[in-house]
Amino acid sequence: MKVTVVGAGAVGASCAEYIAIKNFASEVVVLDIKEGFAEGKAMDLMQTASLNGFDTKITGITNDYSKTAGSDVAIITSGIPRKPGMTREELIGINAGIVKTVSSNLLEHSPNVILIVVSNPMDTMTYLVHKTTGLPKNRIIGMGGALDSARFKYRLAEALEAPISDVDGMVIGGHSDTGMVPLTAHATRNSIKVSEFLSEERLAQVSEDTKVGGATLTKLLGTSAWYAPGAAVSSMVQAIACDQKKMFPCSAFLEGEYGLNDICIGVPVLLGKNGIEKIVKIELAEAEKAKMKESAEGVRKTNSLLTL
Numbered sequence: 001m002k003v004t005v006v007g008a009g010a011v012g013a014s015c016a017e018y019i020a021i022k023n024f025a026s027e028v029v030v031l032d033i034k035e036g037f038a039e040g041k042a043m044d045l046m047q048t049a050s051l052n053g054f055d056t057k058i059t060g061i062t063n064d065y066s067k068t069a070g071s072d073v074a075i076i077t078s079g080i081p082r083k084p085g086m087t088r089e090e091l092i093g094i095n096a097g098i099v100k101t102v103s104s105n106l107l108e109h110s111p112n113v114i115l116i117v118v119s120n121p122m123d124t125m126t127y128l129v130h131k132t133t134g135l136p137k138n139r140i141i142g143m144g145g146a147l148d149s150a151r152f153k154y155r156l157a158e159a160l161e162a163p164i165s166d167v168d169g170m171v172i173g174g175h176s177d178t179g180m181v182p183l184t185a186h187a188t189r190n191s192i193k194v195s196e197f198l199s200e201e202r203l204a205q206v207s208e209d210t211k212v213g214g215a216t217l218t219k220l221l222g223t224s225a226w227y228a229p230g231a232a233v234s235s236m237v238q239a240i241a242c243d244q245k246k247m248f249p250c251s252a253f254l255e256g257e258y259g260l261n262d263i264c265i266g267v268p269v270l271l272g273k274n275g276i277e278k279i280v281k282i283e284l285a286e287a288e289k290a291k292m293k294e295s296a297e298g299v300r301k302t303n304s305l306l307t308l
């Protein structure tokens with residue numbers, strides 16, 4: 001499997017590193033617009049190969065898409081990240097132009113590629129790729145829910161004072177501070193609902209901490225996070241590479257599912273060799289349905305800022 005990562009910044013490099021360490025891809029090409037930057041990141045990462053025990057070949061290139069030819073999966077991380085106090089939605093002006101050009105360049109050299117969109121505001125960038133590339137919907141996947149769910153599990157484990165491996169949970173909805181819908185009623189510790197162990201107030205706090213998970217890190221780091229985003233992307237790419245049919249909440253183009261149409265938003269999907277193999281429909285509680293509807297309204301508001 002050949003994987004291209006566009007953007008050799010914090011998130012792009014972390015994606016390349018985790019994909020290589022997991023050793024399922026033969027080749028990872030990292031591309032950036034900044035002269036020599038991707039080459040430098042790739043060389044540094046390749047010098048970890050003997051230490052970390054992987055055989056994936058990582059190469060870096062400056063803006064030459066011919067070197068990405070024949071990619072099976074491409075990850076779009078190019079664009080600006082937010083600074084403390086900013087929302088993801090504020091990035092739309094610059095990132096929309098970048099994502100549009102990058103996806104068209106990728107497809108020119110890899111017509112069969114599966115695209116994973118990471119750049120923010122991610123649901124709107126995923127929608128933009130749908131509207132501008134005409135690719136079938138199974139081949140355009142937005143990464144947000146996999147990361148938000150990892151943050152949810154971290155917060156649940158913290159509240160339960162339990163190891164994270166005891167905990168399961170999922171976040172659907174828009175990838176924004178107000179749009180995320182942590183499914184607290186479905187979350188479990190060793191198959192027991194977490195509501196058996198945590199008060200309603202504590203669970204509400206877990207939800208809030210999850211929703212501002214990105215903003216909390218941006219405030220601490222001065223830029224947005226990269227380790228967990230890279231790990232989330234690498235798990236999704238592995239599910240595709242190994243045809244795992246593994247379930248992740250991903251931003252997918254909806255045509256009636258969850259009562260929504262003509263929108264990309266986080267819902268549970270199965271990832272396998274064809275990208276999105278299936279959108280999984282689960283029964284939501286009334287409160288969760290209302291939150292999902294509200295979340296979709298927020299995503300549509302950001303989508304309306306696009307010039308398609």
Ligand SMILES: NC(=O)c1ccc[n+]([C@@H]2O[C@H](COP(=O)([O-])OP(=O)(O)OC[C@H]3O[C@@H](n4cnc5c(N)ncnc54)[C@H](O)[C@@H]3O)[C@@H](O)[C@H]2O)c1
Pocket residue numbers: 006007008009010011012031032033034037077078079080081082091095098101102117118119120122143144147175223224225226229
């Ligand atoms: N979806 C998520 O869960 C999630 C999580 C974290 C970050 N993000 C988003 O990912 C994006 C990248 O974040 P980062 O922290 O890696 O930023 P960064 O600034 O560290 O890296 C971005 C890289 O993109 C490159 N770039 C810019 N324009 C380009 C172009 N036209 N072609 C190729 N490369 C180009 C830049 O040179 C830079 O190296 C941001 O939009 C951020 O908000 C999304």
